[in-house]
Amino acid sequence: METSNYTVLFTNLIIWAGIFLFLFRLDKKIKDLEKMK
Amino acid sequence: MSTISLQAAELRKEFGNLKVIKGLSFSVAAPGSLGVTGRNGSGKSTLMKLLAGIESPTGGKIILKESENEIAPENHFHYLKMVAPEMALYEMLSGYENLQFFARLADVEWSRKQADEMLARVGLAGRGEDLVGGYSSGMKQRLKYAVALLPSPKVLLLDEPTSNLDEAGKAIVKSVMAEQQKESILIVATNEAEDLKGVEQVIRLGE
Amino acid sequence: MSSKSSGWVNKATAVLVKDIRTELRTRYSLNALFMFAFTTLVVVSFSLRQAALKVDILAALYWIIIFFASMSALAGVFIKEEDTKTAQTLKLYAKPSVIYTGKLVYNIILLLLLCLLVTPLFVILMDVSVPDPLPFVVVILLGAIGLAGATTLIGAIVAKANVRGALFAVLSFPILLPLLVAAIGGTNAVLSGDGWIGAENDIKLLIAYAVIMIAISVVLFDFVWNG
C-alpha cells in the first residue's frame, strides 16, 4: 500500500476516534441526566 | 329558536413556555352573556381569539352546540362573529364594498337599502361611498359592528367594544349588546365597568 | 345557509374580485411586476441584441425574466392580508379552501397578464422567430399556471413569517426547478421548430406539475391559514 494511503488512513482513524470519543461522552452525560431526573 | 351554547373545557394557551391561559372552563347558553376582565396581558384578547377560532388552543376544547348537537370546529365561524382591535376591514374598499364583500361570504343577501339601514344603525349614514381608509378610527370601529351584525351572528364576541368611540358610539354599542343578549350569546372582553353593566356572568383572568 | 357547492364558487369569486379591486386601486403588485419585467427585458435585449442567440438560451432567458418578475409580486396577495390585519377578519367569514382558490386564481391572472405583456416584447426585442405560435402560447400558459400554482401556498407561508426579505424567492426556487426545466425545455422545443411533438413531453410535465402542486396546496393550505 502506498505511503499516501497510510497518511489518509491514519488521519481518518484519528478523526473518527475523536468523533466516537465525543459521542461516548455525550451518551454518558445524557445517561446521567436521565438518572438525575 | 334553537338554543346555542358555547362551552370552554380546560382551555389552555401557551406561547413557548409563557402560559397565557391555564385550564379555563366556563359555559354560556343563549340567551345570555359573559364578561371577561383582567389587567393588561392577562390573556383577554387571546381568549377571545381562541373562542373565535382565529387561534388554536394548546390544550382543552371549545364546544359549540346548537340544541344539543355539537358543531365541528371548522364550521364555528358560521355562528360567531367578532369585533376586535386586531381585526381590520379593507381600507382600499368603500363602506358599501366592505359590507357587500362580507355579506356575500356570509351568505347574506345584500341590497343597497339594507346596507344603508345597517350603516344608519351604527351612525355611519351617508358614508357608504367613502373609502374606509379615509374613516376616522371611531368610524372604522362602527363599521366593524355593521359588518359583524350583518349575518346576525348567534354568538357575538366583543374585544374592547368601545375603544375609539365617542358618547354616541358608546350608546350604539350599548343597544347592540342589549339586543344581542335578548336572543343569542354575547361575550365581552373589557376593563370598562360601564361596558359590563347588564352582563350576567363575569370571569376574571390572570389571578 | 345557501347550498354548499354554488356558494363555494360564488365566495371564491368574491375574494378574487375583492383582491382585483384592491389591486387596481393601489397597484403595488402591478407596478412591481411590470417594472421588474420591463427593466430586465430592456437590459437583456440591449446587451445581447447583437449576439445571435441560440434558441435554448432565449428560452432560458425568457423564463428567468418571468421567474424573477413573479418573485417580486406573487406573495403580495397574502402579505397584504396579514400586514393590514384583515386576515383575522377574513378567518371568521370564509373557509380556507375558498380563500386559497380566490388567491390562486388571482395569482394566475396576474401571471397571465405578465406573460401577455412580456412575451410579444420579448419576441420583438430579442428578434425571436416563432415557427408555430399555438404550441408556444400553450407552453407559456401552462408554465404560468404551474408557476402561480406552486407559489401561492409559499406566499401564504411567507406572509406568516415575521422576517420576509428574499424568503419568498429562496423558498420558491427549489420547488419551481421542475417547472422551469419543463417550461424552458418546452419553449426551446417550440422555438426550434419541433412544434407539438417536440414539446409534448414538457407539456405533459407542466400539466402534471400544476395539478400535483395545486392539489397538495389545497390540502396543506388549511394548516398555513390557521397556523
Add this chain to the structure above:
Amino acid sequence: MTSMVRKALQFGLFLLLAGVIWFSFSTPAPQQQIGQASRIFYYHIPMAWLTVVAYAVSLIFSIKFLRTKRELDDYRALWAAEIGTMFCVLATISGSLFAKVTWGVYWNWSEPRMLSIFLLLLIYGAYLALRAAIPNPERRGILGAVYSIFAFPTVPFFIFVMPRIMPSLHPTNSVVNQNLKFTMGLEVRLIFFVSLFCFTVIFFWIYFLGVKLHRLKLEHAES
C-alpha cells in the same frame, strides 16, 4: 440494555468502522480504471444514502407534527433535517470529488443524482431559513412542516423523471458506467455494506441522542 453492554456495543461499532477504514485502503482499489481515488466510493454512497434516510425521517415527523402538534415531534423533524443537511453537504463534496475522478469535472448538472442532492441542499437550506424567520414556536413548526411536505414531490421528479427526459445531455462516454460499481468482487461489496451499516448506526445514534437531550430540556423546563 445495561450501560456495560451499551459501552461494549459502542466500542464494537468503532472497531467495525476502524476495520472498514483500514480495509478500504489496504485492499485493491474498487475501480481499476480510476485507481486509488475510487476508494471514496466507500464513503460517498453511505453519505448520500443517509441524506435520504435523514430527510425521510424528517418528513415523517413533519406529517406527524401537523396532526399531533406536539413540540417533541416538531423537534424530531428539525433535528433529523439538520443531520440530513450535514450529510447532504458531505455527500455533495464527496460527490463532486467522485465526479472529478470519474468524469474529470467537479460538477455535472446532467447527472440526475448530483442534481437531486443539490436540490435537497436547496430545499432544506430554504427550510432552515424559513424556520429561522419565525419566532412563534408553534407557527414555526407548522410552516416548516408544511414547506418540507410541499417540497417533497420535487425530489422524485429529479431522480426518476429527469433522467428519462434528458438522455441527450448525459455523457454516455463516461469513463465508468454507474452500475458497473456493484458488480465488484465480494471483498469490495463486504467493505461497502459494513461501511453503510456503520454510518447508518452512527446516524440513528446521533439522532436519538439529540431527541433524548431535547426531551430532557422540555421536562426540565416543565418542572
